[in-house]
Amino acid sequence: MADGQDTQGDAGALEALHPDAWRWAVHLTYGDRELAQDVLHDAYLAILDGKAKWRRQSTYKTFVFGVIRMTAKSVFRKRALMTFRFPTGKPHDMPAQARPDPLLRGTLQAMARLPKRQAELVQLVFAQDLTLEDAAQVMGISIGSARTHYARAKASLRDALNVEATDER
């Protein structure tokens, strides 16, 4: 990880974060890989050109993830203006070459059914190993609010996955 180690505009730091950033961008774009590439392109440009400045008030990863999230929102807004199509949070798609087992598919579907904030928190904390504080910072919400969303998300996921596990048996 490049957390806090590299300076603003360091391409090496971004390279170290790139796989995680990719997963985060794919999550934010509801599994649209083409759109995720556009988002990352714009976010990396903003960071490398210095338009987004890391003020060292958070880890570098938190900063980069925050930029990616803001960029995704901006890309969605532009697209919605151009096409009159708003992201609806449809169930997450998967690459054709990587059809996972039914439990993973069920997990993704359960995540897709979560409210947007809860899904983002789960993604940041569980899939990206961020602390709840860092996740709250990425999302621009208070830690108290993050805790509430996190607890609700976990409860919903447990319910959904237990039901699916029971169904499969």
Next chain:
Amino acid sequence: MSDKHLHSLIRKASEAQAGSAPSLRRIQSRSQRHPPMRWRAWATAVSACLVLALGLMISITSTVEREETILEPDLFVLPDPLERSDWLAYVSSQDVIGPSRSDWLLAGMPPQDSPFLTDGLGADQSPEFDAFMLVDQSGAPVSDPEFTNTVYVIERTLP
């Protein structure tokens, strides 16, 4: 289901969903794709432009009309037989004016040698006028004038 199990499941699901990341170089050299504007977006943009243009046209037209209404009395031209150096033309600036002569504003052609005749000068304010008489356009005195936008001529009597 424990937190650890949930953690592991979500991480694996997230990795399966994202697949392998394209190279950083590919991302950086990517040029942004712009989706084509759909017909509804075009229709909205064109309608907005039309509404704006229409609003602008109405606004300009009403302004011009208002100005024309205001300027109308100034179109007065002194009739030829009365174009004498000792005659002055006055016109009301209001639709209905009171009997006071101070309500009259200068609008006609002043005699060339009258230094006091300036635009907007009230008749009563001119020290050179010690007497007034309203006459109609044929030169006959008007004893009971209707104070409307009608143009009257005031005869000047020099001391």
